[in-house]
Amino acid sequence: MGDGRTARAERSRELRRRQILDSSLSVFSEHGYWQTSITDLVKAAGVARGTFYLYFDSKQKIFLDLLEELIGRLRAAVRGVDPQADPTVDAQLKAIVAHILRTTAENRHLTRILFREAVGLDDAVQTRLTGFYDELRAYLVHTLELGVTLGVVRDDIDRETTASCILGALRGVVHRYVVDHDQDFDPDGVADAVVSFAMGGVRQRTA
Amino acid sequence: MGDGRTARAERSRELRRRQILDSSLSVFSEHGYWQTSITDLVKAAGVARGTFYLYFDSKQKIFLDLLEELIGRLRAAVRGVDPQADPTVDAQLKAIVAHILRTTAENRHLTRILFREAVGLDDAVQTRLTGFYDELRAYLVHTLELGVTLGVVRDDIDRETTASCILGALRGVVHRYVVDHDQDFDPDGVADAVVSFAMGGVRQRTA
Amino acid sequence: MGDGRTARAERSRELRRRQILDSSLSVFSEHGYWQTSITDLVKAAGVARGTFYLYFDSKQKIFLDLLEELIGRLRAAVRGVDPQADPTVDAQLKAIVAHILRTTAENRHLTRILFREAVGLDDAVQTRLTGFYDELRAYLVHTLELGVTLGVVRDDIDRETTASCILGALRGVVHRYVVDHDQDFDPDGVADAVVSFAMGGVRQRTA
Amino acid sequence: MGDGRTARAERSRELRRRQILDSSLSVFSEHGYWQTSITDLVKAAGVARGTFYLYFDSKQKIFLDLLEELIGRLRAAVRGVDPQADPTVDAQLKAIVAHILRTTAENRHLTRILFREAVGLDDAVQTRLTGFYDELRAYLVHTLELGVTLGVVRDDIDRETTASCILGALRGVVHRYVVDHDQDFDPDGVADAVVSFAMGGVRQRTA
DNA sequence: AATGAATGAGGTTTCATTCAT
């Protein structure tokens, strides 16, 4: 029965933490990391200054926690597509891109932070971020090589540079449709265009 | 009378301004906007605190001035390619991309600021920045349409999304080769790969 | 009825209080009053923050309680020597000094607090402390006068100043042997030297 | 001529520093180190918060500076007596003691800090303080041995313990006449009594 | 034009104490 009490406390603690995380997320997303003060965070959370520090060591720490959360979700979005689910390569790619677009759109605040704020911050944040992008790029390089092996991808491409292009193209559309504007968009249509571009380029094929 | 004196003073003033701008550039680029204090700037410039304010209204203002400078150079890089100089579309594109890569590499500090620091700052900066990217994207949309008209570009592409992709791909390689690493690279080779990717995509053509 | 229950409760309460007092003693002694937080105290005691306040009104109060305890023990040490036990004045003084040294050595923590921390605190503490020393000094003045009456002490001495000297000398050796170092020492030997100094001074007697 | 400006600035800087030191001294002396806040210090000095930090790194630092000042003066008081000025040992000692009493009385605030506040503080302070007392005690041990060599001091005394006694006795009178009360006193008379006690003890000499 | 001392609002963080459970 002491267990019950402990469990309940544990649960309430988790709830409170969640509440502070969520409200801080909007504040960070709206004003930016540097322009956000602890005062802003606690006002938004509706708790006292001291309470904040019961749950997070510092401003940097809560930000890192938020960042970690988004990175986790994006990673899941990238990896989470079932490769067996669809036969053709284009369809698979489309599924991944659409998934990423949906995930980022569903987490607009977090994504905005990732694109706009989590850049040029404390070394800890910067390191975490660069690591994530490096990971993504490596994944793309790997995937391209797989494609070459399977004969689906040209073998005369510069893997590294092309991976950077694809990653950049992805960031480009996310920027355009998720970060910079609030309006809705059609993830499947955009994903279509992205894959079409990445696979076939823009050149007119002569008959 | 005094014209000579005025002109000389004017000139000296401009030199001093330049000196502060240049030293501030490295400091901003190395430590980031928020982690850079006026103290850092005046120490780097070797002038007194008060002197700084004789030349710039505020910390934000000098940063905006630096930003404006880079945007100007990049715009020139994009527009400055002589369309007549080379006959084929691919060669023209390659020339533009290579020019952009060279310009950013030559202004690594400024570029780093553009990519890493000039993001999530005051609304003024953010607005200026978004404006620049919108302008670039519009230019790309325009160029794509021109290409379609000329029959060089497929007409089934989503102009807006594709423009975002290309812009993103460009940012991607600049990030990869200029911002994140200090080492030299071959602008022409990279430009080749970028154009090849943008024009032809990655798909293997079946014979 | 309930008497048994009340008594048991009373007893358990006393035990708990003792436990907190004892653990707090070491903490205060090690880190000092101001550098010790309630958190430190409750961690050391192994009780919850709230529990602490069930037994003590405040941080200042528990400290005063500890101080009171030491003062009580020291007073007993000073007064507790049986004047009849030894015939000569020197031997009696030696017994008192040795007793004080032993008491302070046995309560090193408390003594350290008395010498190092209980100084410059709240007025309440300061007053209590000054009172204790005044009491000691008065006791010494009284004793000196008794000695004069008995013909054991020179009558040309300045009672007040001399009492201050003796009190200071005592504090000096306690500081040297108890407060500043942890190592053991020989209370009787030191007491000997102290009494020899206080009674005879350092001057070489000419034959 | 630029030199003149620099020198004037230098001088004004020193004056300001002095002003803050002096006002801080009274505040520390009155309220104690821990109960004194930076706010108290700047209010007393009549300067802005930031100004304080132009002259001192921290609260601890200004306190250490004050401490250093008093230690310097006391050291001078101890060493500064001209040994040739007076023939007899007692007269020399009396001169030293009187000098110390006068110095401490003239610097009542600083002395109070030394006795009441500079105890159990940050390690830096504590170390500086213990070092000073050790130095004094060593000086006394040395002096006693010199006395023994000259045949003025008994050679059967415990040098270390006796030095602690003398140091303690000195502290005792300073405490009594300087720290605990504000009223004036006769330094020469007290010095007389102290030396008389230290040299001859309290024992009645039998004819 | 150039200086750098001075300002004070506002930053992050701590901690003695309370109170609902």
Add this chain to the structure above:
DNA sequence: TATGAATGAAACCTCATTCAT
């Protein structure tokens, strides 16, 4: 009785900007 989450005043310190010299 015992708990520990919550409080919020107040601590120390920074820094963009001003202004007398």
